[in-house]
Amino acid sequence: MADQNQGTRGISFGRVLGARVVVQPSTLIMLVLLAFLLSSSEDGITRRGFTIGLILAAALIVSVFLHEVAHAIAARAFKRDVHEIVLTLWGGHTSFDSRNLTPLVNGVVSLAGPAANVVIAGVVAAALQATTPGGLLGAALWWVVWANLLLAAFNALPGIPMDGGRVLEAIVWGATKNRNRGTIVAAWAGRVVAIGVVVFAIGVPFLRGSTPSIFSMLWAVLIFGLLWPAASNALKVATTMTRVESIGARSLMVTAVPIPFAATVHEAAQLAARAGALEVVVLAADRAPAGHFPVSLIDAVPESERAHTHLQSVTMPMPRGAEMSPDLHGREFVNFLQQWWGKTEVWAVVEHGHVIGVVRAQDVQGALQ
Structure with missing residues (x-):
């Protein structure tokens, strides 16, 4: 529904x-x-x-x-x-x-x-x-x-996908104020019900001293095939949504240092070392984030050339507007990223007009797996 x-x-x-x-x-x-x-x-x-x-x-x-x-x-x-x-x-x-x-x-x-x-x-x-x-x-x-x-x-029956499972979900949701927890409980209950149907169809005849009929076993298997996948899918979705609601810009960002595009790799390396930053965010002339440069890639530039190599020649571009508040969290955070997914791998985190870090797509994916 x-x-x-x-x-x-x-x-x-x-x-x-x-x-x-x-x-x-x-x-x-x-x-x-x-x-x-x-x-x-x-x-x-x-x-x-x-x-x-x-x-x-x-x-x-x-x-x-x-x-x-x-x-x-x-x-x-x-x-x-x-x-x-x-x-x-x-x-x-x-x-x-x-x-x-x-x-x-x-x-x-x-x-x-x-x-x-x-x-x-x-x-x-x-x-x-x-x-x-x-x-x-x-x-x-x-x-x-x-x-x-x-x-x-x-x-x-108190397990998803049955109506009783949704009622159980609502009870746990109301008691804990957490819908995902309610779904997880009801989904596990649905799995128990699915197994219970098979056990009942096979076990009751044995307890009576008879053999389960092919008809009852087929129905048990069909019902199991209906209940188990539905409960498992609900469990997977609820587990993912639980992860979604636990992540946000502030929890996933890595420290970054903003540097004007005209700066050199040598200057970027020094500033990043002082700030303990993992990323360099390259600023355009209007000081908007225009690109990024992972500090780990500085070693790829020969030390003798760092003082003469400008950031704009090694920068990975970021689309205009790929920046977020550190307060974005949960579904709002994921919804924001979905608008940009496939367009950029990095988003700048900006607080009070200053870049304080970046969120990387690979870290988001890792948090959701």
């Missing part, structure tokens, strides 16, 4: 709550597969049985859709624009404006989906108790009840 600028590809079915409803072709494949599974019996698959299976599969997909609509309703309750409600092979997702997200919004919107399935199960069960329909209709409606309870339970 995140902000999306480009629409998801699929079959469009109008709009709900201002959101574009999209059904991906893979959903239709799942519909047919579910119909076959639900209609399978010892007597094989009959036309009537397949029709019933198709109806039950469609009811399940409608339940998933209502689950996603509940997410959209919750997002709109917090005055968030909802962009898309998408049905996919494995369920669905709802994208909404996630700018300035808070733990409360994240938790409530995530909880709304499983809550909707519980409500659906309760309403249908109450209707069944009141009317007591028998036969095929009664059996189908009871199936809807149990299917929605299963959807609610599965989505409430």
